[in-house]
Structure formats: C-alpha cells, structure tokens
Amino acid sequence: MMAYELTGPILADEEPTVGKAWVVGGRVTYERPRHTDITRIDGWVIPGLVDMHCHLSVGPSGPVDGDLVVKQAFTERDAGVLMVRDTGSASSLDVLDGRSDVPKVYRSGRFIARPKRYLKGYAVEIEPDELPAEAARQARASGSWVKIIADWIDRDLGAQADLAPLWSAQQLADAVKAAQAEGGRVTAHTFATESLDALLDARLDCIEHGTGMTDSHMERAAASGTPVVPTLLQIANFASFAAQASERFPVFAERMQRMYERRHEHVTRMWEAGVTLLTGTDAGTSIAHGDLAREASEMARCMPAADVVAGATWKARRFLGGPVLDEGDPADLVVLSGDPRELIGVLMAPTLVMLDGLPVV
Template sequence: MLRLSGAVLVDDETVLEEVWAADGKLSRTRPPRADAATELTGWVVPGLVDVHCHIGLGPDGAVTVEDAVAQARADRDAGTLLVRDAGSPMDNSWVHDRADLPRLIRAGHHLARPKRYLRNYARELDDVAELPAACAEEARRGDGWVKLVADWIDRSAGADADLTPLWPPEVLRDAVAAAHEAGARVTAHTFSHEAIGPLLDAGIDGIEHGTGMDPDQIAEAARRGIPVTPTLLQVGRFAEIAAQADPKYPVYAARMRRMHTCRYEHVAHLHDAGVPLLMGSDAGGTIGHGSLPAELAEVVRAGVPAGDVLAAASWRARAFLGAPGIDEGAGADVVVYDADPRQDISVLVKPTAVILRGQRF
C-alpha cells in the first residue's frame, strides 16, 4: 500500500492532500491497513500523456519488439504513462498485455500515398478512392483513432515542389465519415496551409503540427474545440530539413524555413485564440523516446503558461481521450516531483517517483 501526500494535482481546480494506492488502484479516502503504507511526499500529478508518439517506429520504419519495448520504457521512465500512438508500421497491440509499459491508445497505421510520405512508415494507398474503406479498416484495427497524412512534399514538380494535400476534399470527407461510423476519431498530420481547410470541412477531430494554420483557421479550430498538437521538437528540425532540401527543392525549403522561424509565435497564437492544445513529442523516427518533458519545455518557451502546459499533458489530455486521472478506483498511474511543475516546467525532467498500475519504477 502506498500513501502519496503533499499536493496532489487532480485537475485545474482540485488539489488534494493525499491519495492512496492499493492493488493497483487509487483511493481518495484512507483505506484499511493504512498504518502499513509506504509514503511518498511531493507534487503528485496524473501520469503524463503523450498524444503524438510512435511506439514501434524507427528511422527506417518498423523496429523489433525488443527495440519497441525499450522505446516504451524510455517514455515510462520520463513520466509518460499514457500514449496515444499516432501511427506505427508495427502492430503494437501487444503493449496492452505488458504491465510494465505505458497504457496505449492505438491509431493503427498512418494512411498515406506512394512516394508522398516517409518510406516504410505508412500504409500507402495506390488509389485515393481507397481512403474511406482504409479508414474504416484502421478504425477497427486501432483503439478509437485513425491517423491520416494530409500533406507532404510532391517531388514530381521538380524545383517547384512544395507541400500539397494528398487527398481530394470529397474523398477526405467520406473518409472521416467512414471512421466516425466505425466508432473512431481521426487526427491528421499537416504542415501546410492548403490542407487545413479541407480537414476542417471534413470534420477532423485533431490536427498534428498545424504549422500552416492561418488566423481564420485557428479561430475556427478554437470555435469547434478541435485540438492541435504543436510538436515543437519536430518543428525545431525544419531549418535542418530545409537545408537538406534547398539544392533540389528551393520552394519547399523556403516554406519550411518560414514555419521554423515563426514556430513559437504560432503556438502562442494557438493558445491565445483558445485552441485546445495537446502535448506530443513525435517520438519515433527522428525524435528520441522519453522526450515529452523537453517538448513541454519548448511549449512554455513559446509563451504558454507552465500550468496550462502541464494540464494539457495530464488531466486535460486524459479527459479528452476518455482516460481516468486521479479518480476513485482509477488505475494508480501517477508521477511525483519535488517541486511544483505548474511553476517550473523543468522539474518534469527528473521525477522522484513514477507509479504505473501501482508499481514504482
């Protein structure tokens, strides 16, 4: 039995003096045999949530199970106890059976088109008309989410190549509707401005990156409550990507540099406009696992208050995903820190205790 005391941050309004963990469950009331409890004191936070993470994905595509386990453990040890996997070439459903790994909400495979995304990352559809059926299939394969790749560079245009949408608007509408009919929500990778309007028109449920959103699109996302996951660690690589692309694709490179330059201002605008922000490291591929605390520090650097960033990475994200936080009878998934992360986000880098399913790691 474990007693967690000090400041237990339940949500935006509720702070408890203590909670108890027994048999992998949380209790807000003192249970029997409390005198036998082990005690941890500090700032107690619901397990962090990484909503854009790819367990099973490496730089060249799918990794081995052993490597995927190492990825998930790195996330866990950084305090990430719930992951929405935003697409993976690996069938990582086996993570559900591992008590030592973060809880996982899967989105199945990325859906993209041939030569219009990173090689070996996605399920590639030869015919755009296949997208609605593919969305329905991935909805059945995942845990209530589908991941679309909405735009990517079109290299067939040569020196004029730039980011362009992958899907016709009418196909996109049918695809989102098909996922919804199958009981899933849809989130979409998008860097460009051009892809956002069709996504909003299609009824998209989430936007990943969102670097091309203009003020009107931001206002519309805020009005509808459509969350955006900024992934500033990934956007921070745009200058490097532009330098690699510049010799062959100068138009694309120039756009990526512009978005890199205004990345902090853009995230601040999202927050100020009232767009719900979710936090995602984009770990897997080019970003290392266990990097969610670094992502959160970047969002604070953009001007979003630390308290809002912490909420977006814990209790607000859990509510959005339908996962419990520090609730009576919920799974004992909490992280303990020696200082208040609402005041100093940097304390998230070094948790004093990580408790997953009641077990300390």
C-alpha cells in the first residue's frame, strides 16, 4: 500500500503542528514509516471539512433516493467535505450503508414536524403530543441525531400569519429527554425568537439557523456550550421568501426581510457573545451540494477566518465525536495551497482530497 509524507503544517487544533506526518495503510502516523516508496504531499493540511447541516436525501426538485443520494454524497466528498451531519432526511440513507467511498455521515432520521407546518412531503407529520415518542423512534432509527422543526409559518392565521412554534415547552423538553435516553442527540430548525427559550430550557444539543436569537439567547447558548449552525447561504434566501409572501402574509414577510438584512451583523453578535459557531450549508432544496467553502467565506465576513476554519473542521469533528488526524486516525484530509486562516478562499480549491488514505481529487 502507498505511503505518503505530509510535509506542510497540519491545522487540526488552535495552532498548527509542523512536525512531519505520514499516511500509511489509510491512517495517519507521526512515526516515520520504513517504506522506501513514499510520495511527498506539500501544502497546508486540514482534517476533512464537515458540513454540519446537509440533506443528502434532498435535491433541487425535492426528496431523492437511491443513486442520487450517493451522487450528492460524492459531490460533497469531492469538495473536501468528508464528514456530514445529515440534518433531516426525506427518504432513506440506507443506500450509503457499508460504502467506504462516501463521507462519514451522522444521521438524523426523518424531519419531525406537524401537518402543514413544514415543506410538504419531507417530514414525519405528527400531532404535538406525539413528539416525545416520535423523537425516541427517530433516535433509535438514526443511531445518532434527531431533527425537530421547532417553528414554521402558521398559514391558518391568514394575513396575521407569522413564524410560530409547533410544540409546547413541555413537549419539547419531554422529546429531548426521550431522544437522549435512547442515546440520541437533538437539534432543531428554528427561525423564530419565540421557540428559543423552550429549546434552551429543554437542553437540546445544537441549534440550526438561530436567526431569532436575542442577546440573552446568545448568552445562554454560550454558557451551555450549545453550538449554532448559522447557515448563511440559506438565510440569504430570506429576501426571496419575503418577496413571495409579501402579499398574503405581510407580517411574516417583514420579519423574514429584517432577518435577511441583519444576517451578517447577527452572526457577528453570536461570535462576540462566545457562541460556538459551526459551518453548515443546508444543502438540498435551493442550496447546492458541495458548497461548504462558500458558506465558510460568508461566515468569514462575520468573524475571524481562524474560527470559521475551526468550526468547519476539527471543532465540528470533536463535537460530533469524529477523528481529527491524531495518531492512528483515518487519513480523511484536505490539502490546501495556503493557510486558510489567512485566506479563507483557499478552501474553494483543495489541491488534494484524501479519504481513508486514498486520493479522491
């Protein structure tokens, strides 16, 4: 089997390590191998990128399955995304089982929502009092995460329609407890301010979007170490959601427009408050797969690039419980032409992507 020498700095923690590393048998080692045939790889090395918010079973025209799930996984992989948290599935990801040529995937089972309170045809639609049992069921099915839709527009209110929570605080608290009792972790889609105290009280494990967070929610998330995945590429769509809704749902439209306009400033405030910010694209629907580097560039408008890189690599991996290029870890890595903390754009064009020690790009 081929051996490689990684000559450049390895950025898998706050500071890069500059000691030489090797890849032997698909794994990272910091002990010089005895191989005589060693290929040199020059450049900055980061652990494979992590898309913390990705939907492998959703494509531009809705839910997909089978070969298309695999194809979307390849698109992520070829962009250097070697770990994915699938934040809600519209179909099954079983087609990825046993494959070694796709990113490592942390699943979330099916989206959980109420009838008419999420994108049509994506979620398991239940009544509010069924939430705890459904959360436990999805935790068992995914073996890892559970994704709850915490708020969505309530169109039944007509012209007064606005974002509104789907569940009571008690239902959320019971659901998080039930999922965690199955060994699962829970995250929630939230655009609204009104869901956040209940979510934080429920001690959920992560927050998706978080566009409604006030300063006090940010302080609470920082204190509890609850990360937020801001999905700025998705929030950039809020202006078009607002435009589409402005006639029938003016209250909702105005709120979405406001959140669109302040999106960068809002993420800066989260960073200043000490919230852990992780990088996720919300790929599926209108966001293309393989766009994590573009999300990282958006986030770098709001906070230091070094923190963006951490949230897109080692910090996200540690949070998920994944490997970070320690001795013996799988060689899932990306080689860059320069230090991404100096120039975030280098993430867009990796010079090499290696999965389990095999170059894929």
